[in-house]
Amino acid sequence: MRITSSYGVEIKKQNIPIRHTLRIYRSAVSYLIQVYAESWEGLSQIDNAKKRFNAAEHLVHETKKNHARYDFDLHFPKMPSYLRRAAIQHALGSVASYETRLDLWENGLLTGNRSWFRKIMPCRYFTVTSCTGRQNRRRTRRI
Template structure:
């Protein structure tokens, strides 16, 4: 079985044109999306994905009868070929998704909820190795990216977070990483590397497996129970992070007081901070559960099923 792990390395602040590169890439995706929506009737007649992609790439460089002059190279000169193909693939996927949703909506005969076609996107470029990304000197926290400076595509040296690079060296040294993708989180830019591993699953017969049962709670975060397949309980552990929850509850209290005075429209930043606290808490809980299961040689982790549909009422709806 293959598992894919990823890790984001922060790009330290410096004078590099990441924003310009991201802007021109998204403009290219929007431009291509608009083109392919106009000629989708022709493209969808090509069943094979590779041939459809080749036809779409050929289209943006030529003039076709009954269509406008789609000259991609004039609007986006010298764009690296790998980045152009990534933009084509993203645009084709956007148009195909819209057309599929539109067909389903028409077949259902719905009067509301009609899918909207938009060329705006939040696509993030992938820096393919050798042509868009080069590793820096071994042991140094740096890399080289090909970026658009407003006039041309040039190589720029970027500094990477030392702690992030130390983590990769310690845990993924010698492993082959995929081409890094640009990512933006909390007003910071990251290069996200992905690693693929071959993992052998347990060969223990089902009736002989050890189970780690996880029950999510309100007063405690989770309760982990180690048991055999016949129900024999071997151990139990209550996992709780009270300080992290207290911090989150304090921010929720501040939000309630703020909204009473100023309304909910201005509380977006406070809610975003609270969501980040909640995400960090969930990561700590997941790590603690996995560690407890590993310590007890569990073959499988089983979670209870929670019905999350519908609106939850009551004083504990936030929890």
């Protein structure tokens, strides 16, 4: 039997810029979640994902041709476009998921049974998520 072990080691003073970037990114995502939750009525009517993303970006990012409704650029100046777009996509997906699940719960289609939750996050139940047979599931539970 082959044994593999791993452990985490913190590299001192090397991850400070990463922590700073993560702090900025997380605060941008939380700001954008509030913005998109307020304006979800208009965004939810757009069916195409690319058009919805563009409309969401136009709400917060100001250009020569576009005047933004929210002052995201003032709160996060000089944010790179790739990081801004990643934050917009993350926030938009979070709000869309929340609103969809809230709608399902209000209509009675969503219940608290475990089978529904297992379809969304199978890694919480099994160590190997690709197992489909009962024997494989039992084997992974024993480990």
